[in-house]
Amino acid sequence: MTGSPAYVLSRTSEEYRRLRLQAGIWEAATLRLLDQVDVGAGQRCLDVGCGPGEVMRLLAERVGPTGAITGVDIDGAIGREALEVLRATVDTPVEFVEGNVHELDLPEFDVVYVRLVLMHLADPVSLLRRLWEWVAPGGVLVVQDYDTAGMDTWPRLPLWDEFGRVMDGVFEQSGGDPRCGLHLPQHFVDAGIGSPDGTDVGGMLAPIADTGGFCQRSYSSALPAALRLGITTKRKADRFLAEVTKAEADRANYVRLPSMVGVYKRKAE
Numbered sequence: 001m002t003g004s005p006a007y008v009l010s011r012t013s014e015e016y017r018r019l020r021l022q023a024g025i026w027e028a029a030t031l032r033l034l035d036q037v038d039v040g041a042g043q044r045c046l047d048v049g050c051g052p053g054e055v056m057r058l059l060a061e062r063v064g065p066t067g068a069i070t071g072v073d074i075d076g077a078i079g080r081e082a083l084e085v086l087r088a089t090v091d092t093p094v095e096f097v098e099g100n101v102h103e104l105d106l107p108e109f110d111v112v113y114v115r116l117v118l119m120h121l122a123d124p125v126s127l128l129r130r131l132w133e134w135v136a137p138g139g140v141l142v143v144q145d146y147d148t149a150g151m152d153t154w155p156r157l158p159l160w161d162e163f164g165r166v167m168d169g170v171f172e173q174s175g176g177d178p179r180c181g182l183h184l185p186q187h188f189v190d191a192g193i194g195s196p197d198g199t200d201v202g203g204m205l206a207p208i209a210d211t212g213g214f215c216q217r218s219y220s221s222a223l224p225a226a227l228r229l230g231i232t233t234k235r236k237a238d239r240f241l242a243e244v245t246k247a248e249a250d251r252a253n254y255v256r257l258p259s260m261v262g263v264y265k266r267k268a269e
Contacts, residue, residue, distance in 0.1 A: 014217070029202030030144065039059060042067050048112065052078055060090040069093070079096045114127075114144075115145070119146055126191075138268075144262040148259075155253055162237075169231040170226050174225065184196070184199075185199065193265050201261050208248045209251045219240065
């Protein structure tokens with residue numbers, strides 16, 4: 001994407017599994033937001049940064065066979081895999097487009113959705129302007145992204161600060177924004193879209209063991225970049241991962257995950 005850093009996490013089979021895990025964790029928050037904006041039968045929907053296609057599936061379940069879903073991702077491998085799965089499991093017409101959104105020519109949609117993309121970007125406002133162009137009159141732009149402030153464990157893991165140092169450090173040093181969710185309303189204003197019509201905040205507090213390895217997988221995905229940027233060392237990483245793995249087995253420690261912030265704006269007809 002123009003003016004943005006490369007995706008800072010790994011593009012590996014393990015990262016794809018992490019993305020699917022992450023989608024499952026936030027499915028309820030996404031469903032709640034889709035209900036708020038009345039996604040329904042017959043609508044044409046665009047999912048930007050569609051990844052493994054889990055939100056495309058949620059959209060398809062709402063719009064049905066008279067609607068249509070298009071996914072866009074710069075990673076063609078994961079997008080084509082998602083398309084194959086969706087075409088075998090939903091009765092909604094689905095398409096996938098590989099490419100940089102700033103270079104694509106797409107029609108207008110009733111719903112334009114993007115989740116956990118803007119936090120990677122040095123210029124999220126530019127992307128929002130582009131997405132707003134694809135919102136049809138009467139349509140809605142829906143954005144969800146993380147605010148990582150407040151992530152913590154209790155009883156607190158002795159090495160927990162390592163997690164925040166690596167995750168936030170990788171995004172910040174790569175030009176991204178780990179607190180993007182908090183900043184979304186102002187990004188809408190700066191993009192000329194206007195103040196959001198509504199917002200939603202979702203969270204999760206659960207035993208580390210019940211998050212499916214969220215902390216370990218997220219940390220491990222960011223680790224190559226963290227080592228390259230000098231944010232941590234392999235010794236520190238090994239100690240942290242061992243500590244979290246032990247906590248998962250003990251089931252004694254809870255973790256509060258990042259907040260998932262959602263905002264939306266409907267375009268005038």
